[in-house]
Amino acid sequence: MAKVKKKVKVIKIDTDKCNGCRSCEVICSAFHASDKYSIVNPARARIRLVREPLNDVYLPVYAGEYTGAECMGRDKYTVDGKEYEECAFCRASCPSRDVFKEPDSGLPLKCDMCEEDPPLDEPLCVKWCLSDALTYEEREEEVEEEEVLEEMDTGLKSLVDKYGLDNLVDSMARMLKKD
Numbered sequence: 707m708a709k710v711k712k713k714v715k716v717i718k719i720d721t722d723k724c725n726g727c728r729s730c731e732v733i734c735s736a737f738h739a740s741d742k743y744s745i746v747n748p749a750r751a752r753i754r755l756v757r758e759p760l761n762d763v764y765l766p767v768y769a770g771e772y773t774g775a776e777c778m779g780r781d782k783y784t785v786d787g788k789e790y791e792e793c794a795f796c797r798a799s800c801p802s803r804d805v806f807k808e809p810d811s812g813l814p815l816k817c818d819m820c821e822e823d824p825p826l827d828e829p830l831c832v833k834w835c836l837s838d839a840l841t842y843e844e845r846e847e848e849v850e851e852e853e854v855l856e857e858m859d860t861g862l863k864s865l866v867d868k869y870g871l872d873n874l875v876d877s878m879a880r881m882l883k884k885d
């Protein structure tokens with residue numbers, strides 16, 4: 707199988723610089739509103755703050771993959787003497803908790819790195835984080851073509867799960883007509 711280039715997007719998180727302002731949640735939810743910037747609701751954001759001011763805990767966490775079943779146990783981290791709540795670092799949209807779910811429909815939310823056409827210079831949560839707790843990097847990696855195809859399969863499957871195959875096919879047909 708041939709090697710292909712893959713762009714890897716990374717948001718680096720410096721928890722020491724996060725002050726818990728929640729601007730990242732605000733802009734993410736506004737950007738992803740169905741009429742862009744029409745609504746601000748952090749519950750719809752794809753980044754959420756674990757925020758415990760009394761314990762000086764401010765931890766931005768990005769929404770990752772959906773999971774249909776919760777873990778058999780729980781993780782509890784202590785870092786630099788700070789104890790984090792159970793599941794604090796977990797990125798999953800999981801049945802055991804309310805974060806990373808669309809509040810009205812319950813559908814899972816996942817960070818899409820603010821994919822736009824034309825592309826943005828950097829994700830909006832990074833741009834709006836005035837404390838520089840979030841920084842953005844891009845790099846290229848050489849991977850097997852098979853890996854890229856597998857990623858496409860996974861992405862398509864999640865769209866089918868979310869919207870149904872018929873709706874997806876209709877949507878692609880509309881896109882092809884526009885081109």
Ligand code: SF4
Pocket residue numbers: 733734737751752753768769816817818819820829830831832
């Ligand atoms: S990168 Fe974009 S989609 Fe992801 S959390 Fe930040 S603002 Fe939201």
Ligand code: SF4
Pocket residue numbers: 723724725726727728729730731755764766834835836837838839840
């Ligand atoms: S915008 Fe930056 S400083 Fe504010 S809560 Fe988000 S990560 Fe923390």
